[in-house]
Amino acid sequence: MIDLRRHNANFCAEHFLEQCRRQVSKAIDRFEMIAQGERVLVAVSGGKDSLAVWDLLVDLGFRADGLYVGLGIGDYSDTSGHHARAFAAERGLTLLEVDIPETYGYDIPDGSRAARRAPCSACGLSKRHLFDRAALEHGYDVLVTGHNLDDEAAVLFGNTLHWHTEYLGRQLPVLPARDGFPRKVKPLVRLTERETAAYCVLRGIDYLVDECPMAAGNRHLAYKEALNDIERRSPGAKHSFYFGFLDRAAHRFAPDAEADRTELVPCSRCGAPTTAEVCAFCRLVDRAGGHLPEAGSPGATPVELGATRRSRREASVGGGR
Ligand code: AMP
Ligand code: FES
Ligand code: ZN
Numbered sequence: 001m002i003d004l005r006r007h008n009a010n011f012c013a014e015h016f017l018e019q020c021r022r023q024v025s026k027a028i029d030r031f032e033m034i035a036q037g038e039r040v041l042v043a044v045s046g047g048k049d050s051l052a053v054w055d056l057l058v059d060l061g062f063r064a065d066g067l068y069v070g071l072g073i074g075d076y077s078d079t080s081g082h083h084a085r086a087f088a089a090e091r092g093l094t095l096l097e098v099d100i101p102e103t104y105g106y107d108i109p110d111g112s113r114a115a116r117r118a119p120c121s122a123c124g125l126s127k128r129h130l131f132d133r134a135a136l137e138h139g140y141d142v143l144v145t146g147h148n149l150d151d152e153a154a155v156l157f158g159n160t161l162h163w164h165t166e167y168l169g170r171q172l173p174v175l176p177a178r179d180g181f182p183r184k185v186k187p188l189v190r191l192t193e194r195e196t197a198a199y200c201v202l203r204g205i206d207y208l209v210d211e212c213p214m215a216a217g218n219r220h221l222a223y224k225e226a227l228n229d230i231e232r233r234s235p236g237a238k239h240s241f242y243f244g245f246l247d248r249a250a251h252r253f254a255p256d257a258e259a260d261r262t263e264l265v266p267c268s269r270c271g272a273p274t275t276a277e278v279c280a281f282c283r284l285v286d287r288a289g290g291h292l293p294e295a296g297s298p299g300a301t302p303v304e305l306g307a308t309r310r311s312r313r314e315a316s317v318g319g320g321r
Contacts, residue, residue, distance in 0.1 A: 023190040033185035038141035046083030049146030070099035072107025111288030129281035135182035169257025
């Protein structure tokens with residue numbers, strides 16, 4: 001029996017799985033995330049959320065492949081890659097892989113030190129660039145990440161504490177395709193971390209339980225803990241904070257987000273949209289002592305770009321999570 005206090009309900013295993021599917025379908029429909037027949041690329045880390053969302057999408061009838069990015073974070077990356085590969089192999093699903101050390105010649109721990117960036121910031125920038133690139137290069141209609149309600153509520157909490165109004169204006173579960181970026185969606189926004197973990201256990205999904213060792217003690221985790229504390233005293237608070245924001249406040253910040261957008265040009269090295277001559281990712285690769293892929297290898301071709309406006313934050317440090 002699974003007890004979900006925020007829904008004031010108990011579920012048996014079968015009904016709990018049904019409830020997860022319903023919540024994901026509802027998010028996809030309500031925010032027009034994915035249309036049937038579209039080609040979907042799911043960014044999978046080997047953790048519970050991304051494997052759960054991949055499983056749920058396949059179950060709901062979507063054509064979804066996976067993308068795993070090897071970050072070079074020692075044992076953590078070895079194990080996470082193993083979980084992603086095993087999941088795909090057991091189900092006969094396609095998993096694309098980009099290994100940063102192998103293809104770009106740096107890893108997140110050393111590279112972020114050399115580039116004088118916080119590991120999570122170098123990691124986030126690298127992942128976003130490689131997700132966008134893989135989705136465009138391989139012709140996917142939409143890129144899916146496993147961000148759940150806890151993640152989104154914690155980001156919202158941080159953005160509200162610091163009144164980052166331009167980020168609030170674009171903290172949405174769907175970012176439409178534009179500016180040479182693929183559409184990006186978060187179908188798990190109606191499920192909590194505890195729910196995606198229970199989903200994996202019930203579906204027999206073997207996920208990596210450990211959190212990334214480089215993230216320990218970061219602010220995002222502190223916000224999650226604070227919200228969990230509030231949720232314990234007031235079940236449903238997280239949901240009403242995040243969905244109340246989407247329904248009643250997000251649109252008020254849209255002008256701030258729009259004002260923050262700047263003209264973009266293709267990066268002279270890799271073709272990604274940027275405000276500078278060389279994009280933030282290529283600059284990170286340089287400073288981290290890495291290199292761009294050898295000519296002829298996957299990832300070596302500059303990506304074709306569409307229109308040219310995106311946010312300053314995305315251009316400099318990569319936008320959102
Ligand atoms: P995080 O930023 O680590 O909380 O991860 C958020 C989402 O990004 C996950 O749910 C995945 O969809 C995706 N993701 C994180 N790490 C990786 C990775 N190494 N390879 C592919 N996708 C990832
Ligand atoms: Fe990126 Fe940990 S997963 S720094
Ligand atoms: Zn570039």
